[in-house]
Amino acid sequence: MAWPGDLARNHPPPPDEEQLIELVAQIKVLYCAISEDEEWVFNAIKDLFHVEPLAAALWEIYEAAKNAGFVQNVSAGLFRSDYMLHVPAKDSTRSVGSITNTTLKQVEFNSFSCAGATHANKVADMHRYLTHISAYNGQETKFDISALPANKNLESLANLLALAHNTYGKPKCNLAKETAVLFIVQPNNFNIADERPIEYALWDRETPVPAYRLDFGPDVLQYTKLSENRELLFQPPWLTSTSPVEISVVYMRAGYEAREYDQVGWDARLRLEISAAIKCPSILGHLTTFKKVQQALTTPGALEHFLADAEAATTIRETFVSVYPLDHSDEGRYAREQARNPNTAFNYILKPSLEGGGHNIYGDDIPEFLESVPESEWSSYILMERIQPPLLANLLMGPAGIESGEVVSELGILGTCLWERKSPHGGCDMLHNSVGGWTFKTKHADIDEMSVVKGYGCFDTPYLLDM
Template identity: 30%
Template structure:
């Protein structure tokens, strides 16, 4: 796979000639973001960073990720309806994580008061990497499921046309025809439309709640970010606003229960024996499909189990990732830093604000990264595949449950963590092999 486009990468002059074509195409297609220098202004924009050519992705693993997305949609929705499970699972994290504690207080308040709404809209993105095993085989392993940070649906709807044009410019028309069509924004819009319809008022409007500084606003027309509301906000006014929203009859996306489902502690708990069977008892095949994507996940709760997790992580930190209870890139801890954190907190309840996960080891492939600073960087890269899912439930009836598209992000192997918004990863398209 690493030599898929070797005939292009071996010709520096050709790269220099095709790169401006790729950038112009990205701008024409609307693959754009605000700049770091002016994050709240659209007077000056730049192309969102992307790969010059699509990255190879094993066809079988891509199809596997597609086939399990509706299962994950159903699982997320059922978890969000089980307050006992959420409270028991997050009990240790709430003691040391103020953000999780405050979210749960709002959740408990609306439960005690009684839910004012009966329509539930979920827009999520399940992210995977391709793990190379000792026997030479490759397996699909889930990184996380994002129930709030499910972004880039709009941009990923526009990137196929960029790579199609670049490949044709390189005389690779047959390869260009194999780029997958992808339109998550259309599927996401269908979900929003269905939720609006079920709300039952012609005067209802769709409102987006966004952060004060947001470079990704230019893809909202294609429904990219949904209600990134109050994430990491700690002011009293912000939490009062969140409570007001949750108490309202509005359809929230996500509602606070679904946001709690996206925590890493829930992800870790789901990997325990018989937990999936509890929530999907009538779907044994879905249970098998979901479980097959799980990497090793380990609790750091106080007690014998957590002590053993600390022990194995300190002995071989390079084999693991330490993850806090947050979605999105840029939060994870790797390598020697794992040892530093756990040495500091190994006898403290602070360790329960993390989980430990096996480090996935993908096979690097060569690609050329185009970043907003104009730099053309040929690197050994790894990719992360996301599948977008949308569901709408009214009362106890699942009205809509769909996989609506995909996202591929690629970064140089020198970077351990971080996504497109963080300036590390770039947008990409899968080229199935």
């Protein structure tokens, strides 16, 4: 964890809180629309199919599901848009404590699983509690509780799943007596503490929403089946009742690694996808999390293709840094030159289309890495301009103990959506669009990766400053 870290508020040019909420709301509208545009998604990621097994498997399953015919037009989305403050190149000042002359830049957009929400919620609660009891107050410091924002991740996530559950309604199959939300999880998941509180929050509602867990893969095929009308029926192995539970919502917390899609995993995901349950997310929604989609959205006209609000498109585009493909297009050839040249590579990050942190290649390591990878596989990567965040001083507590030094932070804004497909040709009607809570992660400035799960950073709480 980290001592509460500074984050500027109401200081232009970064947007204030209301502007940031509106920005993220529009980005969620954007990704909901993308999730219903098969042709656009295909064109964005097609170069991955021969080099990235996960993308190939997911697209094959989507094609199989489309051939079977979809019986559920409603989809749910749990999204997280990650940002860093950026010191422009013309202003080389990244001195400790200075957050002036910064702009807000998007690191990435996550549309699948979005782990960490519970941990971020708990850390924020802890920091607020310690502030209440004056644990941080000393001769030179006095924390103001109003500067530590409360976090509502758990409430927000549970509200989305409950809303989707209620939208599905009562059992439609005469074999079932109740409906429930089904969490699809990885076997022996070490991140279970991030999942369980969401499940408990559903059961603890004034009107409880039943929620169960099922390991992805063989257990899906063993303990679920499709009715004649493709309702997803779940028979919990620990219940003696002969009546199955009809699944209203499938919340995916597994299935984001290529190794999970052997034939059993492939069949399991297809069963879930063609069922009548509301998916969080659908296969197309899952595919929008690939970095190639992020790169494709930076091309001219891409945002306007999905957003009727030109001002919203302009605002979103201002948060983008340059992102390039590594293909044989003009942009791709330029990116290859930049990436292979030690004099320019330090300005970039090489990102593969994989979930989570720990896979990126940074700066000076890029030229040597590309030399070690067959050129035929380069198209699976994108080259992203490196964000240069301002430096702050902080204390971080981890397995190594308490350490102090220069740090940088990343703000993730979580949002939830529920929408209905307009037609087989795309488009959607928003049923729910809400900005929930946030994650705030801090790491030592000399460490490249931000992944908390892999030990590169800490969950933190922003300490808001009026400036």
